[in-house]
Structures are given as C-alpha cells and as structure tokens.
Amino acid sequence: MTDSSSAAGGNGATEAPAQVQFNILGQYLRDLSFENPNAPASLTLDAQPKIDIGVDVQARRANEDRFEVELKVRATAVGATDAKAVFVVELSYCGLFLIRNVPEEALQPFCLIECPRLLFPFARRIVADATRDGGFPPLLLDPIDFVALYRQQIERAQAAAAQQAQLSPQQ
Numbered sequence: 001m002t003d004s005s006s007a008a009g010g011n012g013a014t015e016a017p018a019q020v021q022f023n024i025l026g027q028y029l030r031d032l033s034f035e036n037p038n039a040p041a042s043l044t045l046d047a048q049p050k051i052d053i054g055v056d057v058q059a060r061r062a063n064e065d066r067f068e069v070e071l072k073v074r075a076t077a078v079g080a081t082d083a084k085a086v087f088v089v090e091l092s093y094c095g096l097f098l099i100r101n102v103p104e105e106a107l108q109p110f111c112l113i114e115c116p117r118l119l120f121p122f123a124r125r126i127v128a129d130a131t132r133d134g135g136f137p138p139l140l141l142d143p144i145d146f147v148a149l150y151r152q153q154i155e156r157a158q159a160a161a162a163q164q165a166q167l168s169p170q171q
Contacts, residue, residue: 032130033090038084038086053076059112067099067111071091071092074089093126113146127141
C-alpha cells in the first residue's frame with residue numbers, strides 16, 4: 001500500500017481545478033434607432049429592397065470578473081431600382097457577464113464568441129420588432145457565426161498592426 005497523502009498536501013485529496021463560473025448578470029438596450037426617411041413612399045415599393053447588415057462585438061472589463069459585452073447591429077435597406085434609403089436600423093444591445101476561472105488568454109474569445117451568442121436572440125427580436133413597427137415585414141436576422149466574426153476581427157487587427165509597423169520609422 002502506498003501513501004498518497006504526501007503528494008497531495010497531506011490530506012489524501014488532490015486539488016481540482018476551479019470550475020468555470022459564467023452568469024448573465026443583466027442585459028439591456030443601450031441604443032436603438034429606426035429611420036424611415038422616405039415614408040410613406042418607401043412603404044409601397046414594387047421590388048424587394050437590398051438589405052445590408054453589419055455586426056460588431058465589443059467587450060470591456062468592468063472589474064476583475066465582470067465584463068460588459070456589446071452587440072451592435074446595423075441594417076440598411078435601399079430600394080432595388082432607385083437606391084433610395086428605405087429604412088435604417090441601428091441597435092446596441094449589451095450584457096453584463098460574471099466570468100470566473102477562465103484563463104486570461106481565453107477571456108477575449110470567450111467574451112467575443114460565447115457572450116454575444118447568448119445576446120443574439122434578444123437583439124434579433126428587437127430588430128424584427130423595430131422593422132415591423134416601422135411599417136415593414138419583420139427583418140429576421142440569420143444566425144451569426146461568432147467564431148468567424150471573431151477570426152475576422154483578429155485578422156483585421158493583425159493587418160492593421162502590420163501596416164502600422166511598416167509606416168513607423170525605423171529606429
């Protein structure tokens with residue numbers, strides 16, 4: 001029989017790694033804008049408008065274990081024939097998250113992938129309601145691949161850093 005107490009600090013138990021703790025402390029609408037600049041003419045279009053959708057995610061550390069994640073959605077519709085603005089929706093939807101026991105190097109992807117994945121259904125509903133209330137069929141956003149969005153953000157940041165390095169004078 002072997003003595004396992006010496007390897008585990010004398011009590012015979014090994015210390016388990018701390019379990020990840022992840023909670024939504026709150027979610028809120030920071031900003032919502034709906035514009036229908038050419039009403040009432042925009043409500044009688046003959047053709048389906050061209051809709052352009054942009055999504056951005058930002059995360060900020062509020063304190064040691066609390067993070068604010070902001071999901072921004074902008075949808076712009078223009079007429080298919082005359083290119084006049086039909087409607088513009090801009091939404092900033094946020095969540096305050098408690099995140100503990102996640103390694104520091106994993107915090108950024110965690111905040112920019114997992115947190116907006118939880119916020120998205122609520123933001124989608126707000127956009128659909130705003131367009132419907134503006135006199136149009138509800139704009140139902142397709143699901144977003146937040147992993148791909150995160151990778152694009154990393155690539156843009158790396159490209160910007162490389163460009164900045166090329167522009168900086170050699171010392």
